[in-house]
Amino acid sequence: MTNARVDTARPPMGLGMRSLLRADTIVMLNSKTSLVLSALLPIVILVATTFGKGQSRLGGSALIVGLALTLGLLTSCLLGFTLALAHDRDIGVLQRLRVTPAPNWMIMTSRLIVQVATNLIASVIVVIVGAIVHGLTLNVGQYLLVIAVAILGAAVFLAIGQALVGLIRSTNAISAIGRLLMIALLLLGVLGGTGILGDTIKEISDWSPVGALMTLFSDVLNQSAWSGQDTGSLLACVAYVAVFAFIGIRWFRWESR
Amino acid sequence: MSEVNMPAHPPVLDVSNLRVAYGARTVVDGVSFQIHRGEIFGLLGPNGAGKTSTLSAIEGLVKPKSGRLLVDGIDVQEEPLDAKARLGVQLQSSSFQAELTIQQIARLYGGLYGVKLSREQIGTSMRAIGLEQELGKRFKQLSGGQQQRLALFIATIHNPLLLLLDEPTAGLDPQARRGLWRRIEELRGEGNSILLTTHSMEEAQAVCDRVAIIDHGLLLTVGEPSELIDKHREDPRVLSVAHGAPTLEDVFIGLTGSEIRD
Numbered sequence: 001m002t003n004a005r006v007d008t009a010r011p012p013m014g015l016g017m018r019s020l021l022r023a024d025t026i027v028m029l030n031s032k033t034s035l036v037l038s039a040l041l042p043i044v045i046l047v048a049t050t051f052g053k054g055q056s057r058l059g060g061s062a063l064i065v066g067l068a069l070t071l072g073l074l075t076s077c078l079l080g081f082t083l084a085l086a087h088d089r090d091i092g093v094l095q096r097l098r099v100t101p102a103p104n105w106m107i108m109t110s111r112l113i114v115q116v117a118t119n120l121i122a123s124v125i126v127v128i129v130g131a132i133v134h135g136l137t138l139n140v141g142q143y144l145l146v147i148a149v150a151i152l153g154a155a156v157f158l159a160i161g162q163a164l165v166g167l168i169r170s171t172n173a174i175s176a177i178g179r180l181l182m183i184a185l186l187l188l189g190v191l192g193g194t195g196i197l198g199d200t201i202k203e204i205s206d207w208s209p210v211g212a213l214m215t216l217f218s219d220v221l222n223q224s225a226w227s228g229q230d231t232g233s234l235l236a237c238v239a240y241v242a243v244f245a246f247i248g249i250r251w252f253r254w255e256s257r
Numbered sequence: 258m259s260e261v262n263m264p265a266h267p268p269v270l271d272v273s274n275l276r277v278a279y280g281a282r283t284v285v286d287g288v289s290f291q292i293h294r295g296e297i298f299g300l301l302g303p304n305g306a307g308k309t310s311t312l313s314a315i316e317g318l319v320k321p322k323s324g325r326l327l328v329d330g331i332d333v334q335e336e337p338l339d340a341k342a343r344l345g346v347q348l349q350s351s352s353f354q355a356e357l358t359i360q361q362i363a364r365l366y367g368g369l370y371g372v373k374l375s376r377e378q379i380g381t382s383m384r385a386i387g388l389e390q391e392l393g394k395r396f397k398q399l400s401g402g403q404q405q406r407l408a409l410f411i412a413t414i415h416n417p418l419l420l421l422l423d424e425p426t427a428g429l430d431p432q433a434r435r436g437l438w439r440r441i442e443e444l445r446g447e448g449n450s451i452l453l454t455t456h457s458m459e460e461a462q463a464v465c466d467r468v469a470i471i472d473h474g475l476l477l478t479v480g481e482p483s484e485l486i487d488k489h490r491e492d493p494r495v496l497s498v499a500h501g502a503p504t505l506e507d508v509f510i511g512l513t514g515s516e517i518r519d
C-alpha cells in the first residue's frame with residue numbers, strides 16, 4: 001500500500017457515487033428475490049388471468065395489466081427495498097459505509113436510483129408481456145406514459161417504504177408491517193375501487209396509493225382522455241411522495257439499536 | 258519525512274471533554290486525550306466501559322452530547338466529510354455487502370476514499386495479505402481471520418492519517434495477531450497514527466506507545482505502559498491484586514475493579 005497520502009482533500013463526489021452505483025447494481029443483480037418480486041410475480045398474474053374467463057373487454061385487460069404493474073412496484077419497493085435496507089442496517093453494512101467520506105444522502109440516493117431503474121425495466125417487461133398475452137396494442141406514446149407512471153408509482157411506494165424503515169428499527173417488525181400494509185393497500189385500492197364495499201370506501205380507494213396508481217395506469221393503457229380524476233390521482237401520488245419521503249429522510253434511524 | 262522537527266502540526270486527534278449518551282444514560286463522561294503523529298495509542302477498559310462509543314463519536318456515527326473532537330485540526334462535527342477522509346476505520350462489528358466479492362468490495366471502498374485501484378493493484382494488495390486465492394469469494398465465505406485482514410486492508414486503502422481499530426485482534430490466532438502487530442508498526446513507520454482498543458494487556462504493552470484506561474465512561478489514567486505501572490505501583494487497589502511486581506494487568510484490574518461486567 002504505497003498510495004500517496006490523500007490527506008489534503010476529501011475524495012471526488014463523482015467517483016464515490018459511481019462506485020456506489022456499481023456496487024448497488026451488482027447487489028441488485030445478484031439478489032434473486034428483488035427480480036422475482038418486481039417482474040416475475042406480475043407476469044405470473046398476467047398469464048394466470050388469461051385462463052378461465054376470457055378478457056375480451058379492453059377495460060378489463062387494461063385493469064389487469066395496471067394491477068400487475070402496481071403489484072410489481074408495491075412488492076419490490078415495500079418489501080424488497082425495505083427489507084434489504086433494514087438487513088444492511090442490522091448487520092453493519094450501512095455503518096461501514098457511513099464512516100467513509102460519502103455523505104449519507106449519497107449512500108441512500110444510490111440505492112434509490114438502482115431500485116427505480118430496476119422497477120422501470122421490470123415495468124416495461126410487464127407491459128410488453130401484458131400487451132401480448134392480453135392482446136393490447138400500444139403506441140410509443142403509451143409506453144412512455146406507462147414508464148412515467150411507473151416512475152411515479154415506484155416513488156410513492158419507495159417513499160412509504162423509506163418511512164417504514166426510517167421509523168422502525170426491527171427488521172422483523174418491518175417485514176410484518178410491510179406485508180400487512182401491502183395487503184391493506186391492495187385490498188383498499190382494488191376491492192374498494194370496485195364499489196362493493198360502499199361509496200365511502202370507493203371514494204377513499206380512488207385517493208389511496210394503489211387506487212390512484214391503478215387509475216393512471218388503466219387510463220394510459222386505455223388511451224382515455226385526461227380527466228379530473230387523473231389530475232386528482234397524480235396530485236395524490238405527488239403528495240404521498242412528498243409526505244412519506246420527508247418523514248423517511250428526516251427521521252431515518254441509521255442504527256438498528 | 259521530518260515531521261519530528263515540525264511542532265506546528267496539530268495533534269492528529271484531539272478529544273476534549275467528550276460526552277456521549279444513549280437516551281438518558283451517559284456512557285462516555287468527559288473524556289479528554291490527544292494522539293500525536295506516528296503514535297500508537299491504546300484504549301483499554303472492561304466490557305461496556307465506553308471504548309466503542311468513544312470511537313463512534315470520532316467516526317461520526319453518534320452525535321456527542323458535548324465536547325470537541327478535532328482530527329488533524331478539523332472539527333468532526335462541523336466538517337464531518339473532511340474529517341472522515343483522514344480516518345481509516347475498522348469497526349468492532351461491521352460487515353460488507355454479502356453479494357459483493359472481495360475484488361468488488363476493494364473497488365467500492367477505493368472509490369469512496371478517492372483511490373482508483375486497477376485489477377492488478379487489487380491483486381497485488383491481496384497477495385500481500387494472503388487473500389489472492391479469495392479474490393472472487395464473497396465476504397461471508399471468508400474465515401474470521403481473513404475477514405479481519407480484509408477489513409484492515411479496507412481501513413488503510415487511502416493511507417489514512419489516523420487509523421481507528423476497534424479490537425482488531427479479537428478472534429485471531431497467535432500468528433495472525435503477530436502479523437497484525439507487525440502491520441500496525443509498519444503503518445506507524447509510514448507516519449500514520451493508530452488508535453486501537455484491546456482487552457489484551459500483552460498487546461497494549463507490545464505495540465502501544467501510550468495507553469488510556471477508561472471505565473464507566475470515565476478516563477482513569479493515561480501514559481506509557483511502563484509509566485502507568487510506576488505511577489500506580491503503590492496504589493493499595495493495585496497491590497491487593499498483584500502477585501509479585503505489579504504488571505499492567507494488575508494496574509488495570511486494580512483501577513477498574515474485579516467484578517465482571519455486562
Ligand SMILES: Nc1ncnc2c1ncn2[C@@H]1O[C@H](COP(=O)(O)OP(=O)(O)OP(=O)(O)O)[C@@H](O)[C@H]1O
Pocket residue numbers: 255257279284302303304305306307308309310311349
Ligand atoms: N446504540 C446503543 N444504544 C444504547 N446503549 C448503547 C448503545 N451502544 C452502546 N451502548 C451502551 O453503552 C455502554 C458502552 O458501550 P461500548 O460499546 O462503548 O463499550 P465498549 O467499551 O466498547 O465495550 P466492549 O469491550 O464490550 O466492546 C454499554 O453499557 C452499552 O450497553
Ligand SMILES: [Mg+2]
Pocket residue numbers: 308309310349423
Ligand atoms: Mg466495544
